[in-house]
Amino acid sequence: MKPGETAVIDAIHELDAPTQRLMSLGLVEGAIVEMAGRAIGGDPLEFRLFGCGISLRREQAQKFLISPAARGG
Amino acid sequence: MAKASEVRIPASSIPLSRHFEASVAVVGTPNSGKSTLFNRLTGLRQRIGNYPGVTVERHVGVLSGVEERIELVDLPGTHGLSAHSIEERLAVDAVFGQIEGQRPPDGLLAILDASNLYQGLFLIQQLLELRLPTVVALTMNDAAEASGLKTDIDALSAALGDVPVLPVVATTGKGVHRLKEALAQLHEQPAVEPPGAWPELTEAVAPLAAASGVAGVLLGRALLDKDSAAGRRVAAELDEGALGELERLRRELIGDEPPLALEARRRYAWVREALSRVQQTGSPRHSVAARVSQFFNQPWPGTLGLFAVMLVVFQAVFAWATPFMDLIDGASGSLGALVHGWLGDGLLASLLADGVIAGVGSVVIFLPQILILFLFIIVLEDSGYLARAAYLMDRVMRSVGLSGQSIIPMISSFACAVPGIMATRVIPNRRDRIATILAAPFMTCSARLPVYALLIAAFVPRQQIGVLNLQGLVLFGLYLFGIVMGILTAFMIRKTALTGPRPAFALMLPEFRRPNLRTVGMQLLARAKVFLKRAGTVIFTVAVVVWALAYFPRADISQAELLERRALVSQAQGGETREETPAAIDNEIAALQLERSYLGRAGKFVEPVFAPLGWDWRVSAAVIAGFPAREVVVAILGTVYAVGDDADEATLAGRLKASTWPDGRPVFTLPMVVGLLIFYAMCLQCAATIAVIRRETNSWRWPVFAWTYMTALGYFGALLAFQLGS
Numbered sequence: 001m002k003p004g005e006t007a008v009i010d011a012i013h014e015l016d017a018p019t020q021r022l023m024s025l026g027l028v029e030g031a032i033v034e035m036a037g038r039a040i041g042g043d044p045l046e047f048r049l050f051g052c053g054i055s056l057r058r059e060q061a062q063k064f065l066i067s068p069a070a071r072g073g
Numbered sequence: 074m075a076k077a078s079e080v081r082i083p084a085s086s087i088p089l090s091r092h093f094e095a096s097v098a099v100v101g102t103p104n105s106g107k108s109t110l111f112n113r114l115t116g117l118r119q120r121i122g123n124y125p126g127v128t129v130e131r132h133v134g135v136l137s138g139v140e141e142r143i144e145l146v147d148l149p150g151t152h153g154l155s156a157h158s159i160e161e162r163l164a165v166d167a168v169f170g171q172i173e174g175q176r177p178p179d180g181l182l183a184i185l186d187a188s189n190l191y192q193g194l195f196l197i198q199q200l201l202e203l204r205l206p207t208v209v210a211l212t213m214n215d216a217a218e219a220s221g222l223k224t225d226i227d228a229l230s231a232a233l234g235d236v237p238v239l240p241v242v243a244t245t246g247k248g249v250h251r252l253k254e255a256l257a258q259l260h261e262q263p264a265v266e267p268p269g270a271w272p273e274l275t276e277a278v279a280p281l282a283a284a285s286g287v288a289g290v291l292l293g294r295a296l297l298d299k300d301s302a303a304g305r306r307v308a309a310e311l312d313e314g315a316l317g318e319l320e321r322l323r324r325e326l327i328g329d330e331p332p333l334a335l336e337a338r339r340r341y342a343w344v345r346e347a348l349s350r351v352q353q354t355g356s357p358r359h360s361v362a363a364r365v366s367q368f369f370n371q372p373w374p375g376t377l378g379l380f381a382v383m384l385v386v387f388q389a390v391f392a393w394a395t396p397f398m399d400l401i402d403g404a405s406g407s408l409g410a411l412v413h414g415w416l417g418d419g420l421l422a423s424l425l426a427d428g429v430i431a432g433v434g435s436v437v438i439f440l441p442q443i444l445i446l447f448l449f450i451i452v453l454e455d456s457g458y459l460a461r462a463a464y465l466m467d468r469v470m471r472s473v474g475l476s477g478q479s480i481i482p483m484i485s486s487f488a489c490a491v492p493g494i495m496a497t498r499v500i501p502n503r504r505d506r507i508a509t510i511l512a513a514p515f516m517t518c519s520a521r522l523p524v525y526a527l528l529i530a531a532f533v534p535r536q537q538i539g540v541l542n543l544q545g546l547v548l549f550g551l552y553l554f555g556i557v558m559g560i561l562t563a564f565m566i567r568k569t570a571l572t573g574p575r576p577a578f579a580l581m582l583p584e585f586r587r588p589n590l591r592t593v594g595m596q597l598l599a600r601a602k603v604f605l606k607r608a609g610t611v612i613f614t615v616a617v618v619v620w621a622l623a624y625f626p627r628a629d630i631s632q633a634e635l636l637e638r639r640a641l642v643s644q645a646q647g648g649e650t651r652e653e654t655p656a657a658i659d660n661e662i663a664a665l666q667l668e669r670s671y672l673g674r675a676g677k678f679v680e681p682v683f684a685p686l687g688w689d690w691r692v693s694a695a696v697i698a699g700f701p702a703r704e705v706v707v708a709i710l711g712t713v714y715a716v717g718d719d720a721d722e723a724t725l726a727g728r729l730k731a732s733t734w735p736d737g738r739p740v741f742t743l744p745m746v747v748g749l750l751i752f753y754a755m756c757l758q759c760a761a762t763i764a765v766i767r768r769e770t771n772s773w774r775w776p777v778f779a780w781t782y783m784t785a786l787g788y789f790g791a792l793l794a795f796q797l798g799s
Binding site (some may be wrong): 012015018019020021022023024025026028029030031036037038039040041043044046049050051052053054055056057060 | 188331336337375464581
């Protein structure tokens with residue numbers, strides 16, 4: 001994903017405790033996320049999730065499988 | 074230095090609850106504008122206490138402007154009823170009425186941030202299942218509209234099962250009156266039927282709830298989260314058969330999946346559906362502020378911006394505070410002179426001028442710096458910038474085995490390690506948290522500043538190196554030294570005693586918002602109060618005790634004895650004699666007096682320990698007396714040198730420079746001063762920090778380790794500097 005792009009979460013693999021925490025923050029299947037930016041070195045990443053900002057490290061973000069979504073959806 | 078935590082009233086001793094018609098818990102997600110609204114609702118009628126056993130602050134207030142006496146309890150922000158940090162756990166326990174000695178809430182004020190309904194609605198549906206009378210305050214609606222979100226308040230209320238939803242603008246007070254009226258009547262309001270976000274859960278536990286008498290919502294939480302407070306209570310209250318039934322229900326409803334993952338899926342599915350009915354997304358208004366924040370969202374401008382912000386903060390702490398500090402310094406000096414003018418040189422005058430005024434004054438002088446530092450930290454926190462700093466620094470911190478979340482406690486520790494260590498509560502991983510706690514006391518806190526400022530002013534030449542000033546550079550170097558040593562310590566701890574997998578990192582990044590002046594002002598006022606109270610009690614006591622130790626016993630030193638002594642000295646120095654003025658003789662008597670005082674004897678007793686560091690008995694005595702609180706060292710030096718033979722010099726710095734060993738060599742040589750600075754940069758001379766480490770880690774192991782380790786670092790660092798330099 002590039003900054004400004006939007007995607008929908010299709011599936012989540014490995015439901016470990018940190019991932020469950022992210023799920024209770026709203027990163028669940030069907031949620032629409034927009035890539036908002038990244039810090040120096042490309043990590044961590046910043047996403048926007050229905051208007052709120054959330055920052056994840058790359059390795060955690062990789063547990064979420066996404067597919068492109070219509071903009072603004 | 075503003076030891077925010079230790080002058081606290083245990084919450085259970087606040088005798089408010091008994092006289093209230095109702096107690097309402099204020100619940101919301103972090104950054105939902107909860108505290109600003111709480112301040113609006115209670116005005117100044119609030120008290121800050123502590124929850125039993127932990128340092129989490131408990132804010133309790135009285136609803137102002139209504140006849141009914143309603144108690145409001147501002148709970149820490151939480152994202153849901155399954156807790157992931159200490160603060161969240163307290164919020165959850167309080168909502169369930171599980172905190173010992175606390176009245177369970179009669180109703181809830183749920184704060185819903187209109188710009189973040191997604192996460193807010195997740196929390197609110199959990200809260201509504203408690204079936205307590207609830208009113209929802211919709212905050213940040215103006216910010217939401219600016220970013221193109223239009224909220225239908227009636228539809229929102231309907232989606233939540235007809236719970237009253239009241240929009241408020243906490244910064245201006247709009248809507249607050251209506252909210253107060255609703256809160257005053259809240260406990261008489263009938264409970265509403267919660268929205269059916271996950272009806273299967275409620276239905277599943279209903280028969281068991283009816284049979285056991287334990288509330289269904291508690292059983293539901295216990296089913297999802299065995300280790301929660303609800304889970305423990307249910308485990309304690311149900312008999313074995315009922316627990317078996319609960320286990321059966323868990324398998325039937327959830328199967329092998331992690332229950333919390335399933336809960337998140339179910340509830341957020343409901344939230345998305347509700348959101349589509351309640352909120353319309355339009356195009357955001359592109360304001361200048363939004364564009365600026367977008368610019369600083371880019372990697373490089375963001376990081377450089379962070380450094381610029383930190384630079385401004387430190388510059389401001391030193392530059393802005395100076396005029397106020399000069400003012401306090403002048404006032405305390407002339408007050409002391411005034412007392413000596415009135416009362417002469419007797420016991421009382423000495424106690425007042427040399428003990429109380431010199432001692433307390435030399436600490437109060439740092440109030441302006443502390444307030445400026447806290448002002449910045451409060452503003453940065455309230456504006457949401459500190460979270461962004463954590464995000465930007467995560468990569469760097471990861472390379473030393475920590476996460477970006479450790480940045481906030483470390484930045485706070487520049488003001489004082491106590492609130493800094495308390496701020497580590499946001500770090501969910503225990504190993505990370507302890508490593509950060511051990512690094513925090515290395516950050517140059519405002520109590521180290523007086524010592525640094527004094528020694529630098531006295532011994533570092535005022536020299537320009539290009540555009541930079543040498544004194545400022547040395548100070549900056551000391552800050553850097555603390556940071557490096559702190560991070561190195563965390564790194565080593567993380568690699569040895571606290572090895573473990575890399576923790577998860579999930580950080581909410583709130584939108585930038587303008588901090589509310591009222592909230593900032595109230596927090597600042599609270600800090601000032603704590604600091605002055607401390608100066609008026611602890612430091613006052615230390616100053617008087619040190620003065621007494623330096624003043625007594627009054628030996629009778631005659632001029633004859635002095636002359637005899639001087640003859641011995643002059644013999645040793647090769648027979649040269651000095652012209653003596655009566656004032657000089659007085660001073661020498663005073664010096665001899667000090668040397669024979671209790672403080673002098675104690676200093677001489679420990680002198681051999683510190684002799685390899687180049688310290689004389691006066692410095693040794695001051696350092697020893699400064700172990701409970703390092704800021705008193707300047708006060709002690711002030712007192713010791715005010716009654717000694719160097720008192721002719723106008724300033725303390727001048728007196729330090731003039732101080733000599735009996736054979737005439739100066740005490741404060743460059744290697745000795747460098748060593749002393751290293752000692753202060755490292756040593757954990759702060760009882761409040763030790764106490765807060767004890768409380769936050771819940772063991773003596775870490776504070777004992779931190780103290781021993783830091784003292785050893787300081788001692789051997791100073792030893793190295795002095796021995797290599799001399």
